[in-house]
Amino acid sequence: MSRPKWFFLSLALSLSLLTLSRSVAARQFVLVLSQEDFKDDPGAEPDSSAEWDELGDGDAHKSEEDLDPGSWRPIFEPPSGEPQPLSEPDAAYYSAVDKLMSGNPALIEDGAAEIAAAAETGHPAAQSVLGFLWEMGLLRERSKGKAFLYHHFAAEGGNMQSKMALAYKYTRQDMFDKAVNLYAELAEVAVNNFLISKDSPVIExxxxxxxxxxxxxxLRKSKGEEDxxxxxxxxxxxxxNAVAMYKVGLFYYFGLRGLRRDHSKALSWFLKAVEKGEPRSMELLGEIYARGAGVERNYTKAxxxxxxxxxxxxxxxxxGMGYLYVKGYGVDQKNYTKAKEYFEKAAENDEVGGHYNLGVMYLKGIGVKRDVKLACKFFVVAANNGQPKAFYQLAKIFHNGVGFKKNIHLATALYKLVAERGPWSSLSRWALESYLKGDLGKAFMLYSRMAEMGYEVAQSNAAWILDKYGERSMCMGESGFCTDAERHQRAHSLWWQASEQGNEHAALLIGDAYYYGRGTARDYERAAEAYMHAKSQSNAQAMFNLGYMHEHGQGLPFDLHLAKRYYDEALDHDRAAKLPVTLALSSLWVRKNYADSFMVHVIDSLPELYPKLEAWVENVLMEEGNATILTLFACLITVLYLRERQRRQAGVAAGEVAQPNLPNELGVPAR
Incomplete structure (x- = not known):
């Protein structure tokens, strides 16, 4: 972790400082549209075949293995009972991946060699993993060109994870015309998984x-049944307890709190809760029977x-009731009027799904006069409340220019949000489980795989593991375990990618990396650029750092007025910065009124003095033998002090002992 720039000033004044809080979450996606985004001609109706599969249709069902060929699910979630026999190439592929995840350097080397051999035979999943290995530089010199080439081959062979990686690469290079088509395909697969899979929606x-x-x-809330x-x-x-029954069923149904999804257990708990009069379980039972999740599909019961x-x-x-009327499932016949009434009731009571469903009705002209603009407004409301299918519909609208002006850049961003909910997002769950079990190497590999596919959370998680755990991260470099330089460089790359996607903490760390020369060459100008990026996300620490750089003319023009402005801005955004900002302003006052004085030289020398002081403490005072002697000496001083204090207290107590009353000279007892 980087030290705040104000540390040196506080050290000079012998005061402890409060560091600014740093937000790590990337900014939430909020869609704001103006009238200019609409166009007068609604255009042709978009092609869509899954508009009304709200709860899923079994006719088009595909397994996650079909949707995500080469998935690592057989390794991390092996099927219960007798496993399905694998073809010889697939068996070799999964054996190699298992070795890569072992954490054993020798096995990892064998696994990498086996993956390369399988890739040469044209196995798409092996080609995808080999592209990942080239991108990481795992037991080979890192090559973005070869990584791209193997991902291209894998994508041509139908590997969805390589398509995710390529789409993300195209996006970073502003090649949105290529990225949008890949993300559109991936988003459609994700929506199909969301709609037709018996699994529930993906957890963030x-x-x-x-x-x-x-x-x-x-993390405490993600320990599953051990929590x-x-x-x-x-x-x-x-x-x-009926409420507890409902909540336990909910946890199993959606896979919350780190639990594995188990629809059979969820069904059992919901039925028990209903028997106790818990009404919320009724709705989930309706969805379970409509989706056929853990039971035979039965629309009448739904x-x-x-x-x-x-x-x-x-x-x-x-x-759900409106959906059944639209499809004519479990009811006498289709009835669009009733469906619209139910959707309107849901929307009037702030149910996001109601807005989405009304949007589809108006977009497709189902039971109502087609109105693309009104449909888009419903979709925007649903999307801004996190409805993934609304993002998908809006992405298609912007992609095709229906109702709105064509916007490939926005369509790409919306498709990406949906695509990241595809079946390959299971990597996140496996990575978290590995981390909670203490298997840092496996967690790092899984997060790195997701990072290559463009998941910002995975990028920051992988970088944080490298920074936090160092050698324990089991980071593999070009010729074995990562050197410090390789580890810093890889963390720097991951933080940079996360910062591009709005992670202000990552942007701040990128600035620190350039400022201190960690994992990259020291470059004050690029540090200033990174801090500017973090500042644009209202990060107070970055504002303070920019003020410091202006004060010292490092990467930015020497300008005390701008320095003061940034210090004041940091305080405006975070009141916890009051003490460090006050100290910084004191430094500015000294620098302005006593330029080239002894005090200014003292302040300027602190950044150079502190590392030497830190090294002396670590290498001399904290050296094992010296530390032991110092500890014994401190204990001796403490014992002597306590004994002296005890002796003095005993003396005072003896002097305060009451004397017996003696008769005075007149023979009258003393009072």
Missing amino acids: PVRLHNGAEENKEA EDFQILEYQAQKG FEWLTLASRHQLYSAYN
Whole structure:
């Protein structure tokens, strides 16, 4: 972690400082459109075949293995019972990947060689992994060209993860015409997975860190059945608490808190909760029967459960009922009027799905007069509330220029949001499980794989593991374990990618890397650029650093007025910076009024003095033998001090002992 620039000034004044809080989350995507974005001619109706598969149709069902060929699921989530026999090339591929994840250098080397051999035979999944190895520089000299080449071959062979990697590469190079087509294909697969898979919607990846520190609260909530809070909740459910039953069922249904999704357990808990009168379980039972999640699909039962839920004012159930009327499932016949009424009820009660479904009705002209502009407005509301299918519809609209002016850049960004919810996002769950088990090497490899595919959270997680755990990260370089230089360079690259996607903490660390020369050559100008990027995201630490650089003329023009402006701006954005900003302004006052004085030279010498002082403490005072002697000496001084204090207290106590009353000269007892 970088030290705040104000540290040296605070050291001079012998004061401890409060560091500014740093936000690590990338900025939330919010879509804001103006009238200029609309166009007068709505254009042709977009081609879409999955508009109304809200709860899924079994006719088009595909397994995740079909949607994501070469997935590492057989390694991390082996199927229960008798495993399906693999072809010889696939068996060799999975054996090689298993070795790459072993954490054993010898096995990793064997696995890399086997992957290369399999790739030469034209195995798409092996070509994809080989592209990943070239991109990382794992047991080979890093080559972006060869990485691109093998990902291209793999993508041509149908590997979706390589398509993700290529789409991200094209986006970084502003080649949006190529990126948008790849992301469109990937987003469609993701939506199909979201709609037709018996798995529930993808859970957002967990960020391992909060600034430079481990995100203990988020990790605590991701321990699954080992989490103490979940165990208490499960105990309450077993004792008959209806609300606890519903929550446990919810955790299993969506795979929350690090639990593996288990629709059978979810169904069991929901049924028990309903018997106790818990109404929210009714809606989930309706969805379970409509999706066929853990049970045989039964639309009649689905409609019955959703109707019961709606009677308890669970307005989201109206979306499912409207869907069934649109499709004519579980009801007498299709009825678009009733469907629209149910969707409107859901939307009126702030249910995001209602806005999305109304958008589809107006976009397709289903039971209503077609109105693309109104449809787009419904989609925007749904998208800004995180509805993934709304992002997909808007992406298609911007891609094709329907209702809105064609915007390839925005379409690419929207498609990417949806594509990242595809079946390959399971890598995040496996990485988190590995991290919680203490298998840092496996977690780092999985996050690195996702990082190459453009996941910002994975980029920052992988970089943080490198910075936090160093050699324990099991980072493999060109010829074995990563050297310090290789590790710093790789972390620098990952932080840079994360910063490009809006991670202000990453942008700050990139600035620190250039400022201090960590993992890259020292470059004050590029450091200033990175701090400017972090400042644009309202990062107070970056503002302070820019003020410091203006004050010292490092990478920026020497300008005390601009320095003061940045210091003041840092304080405006974070009141915790009051003390360091006050000290910095004091330094500015000294520099302005006593230029070239002894005090200015003292202040300027602190950045050079501190590393020497730190090294002396670490190498001399903290050297094992010296540290032992110093500890014993400190203990001796403490014992002598305590004994002296005890002796003095005993003397005072003796002097305060009451004297017996003696008769005075007149024979009267003393009073």
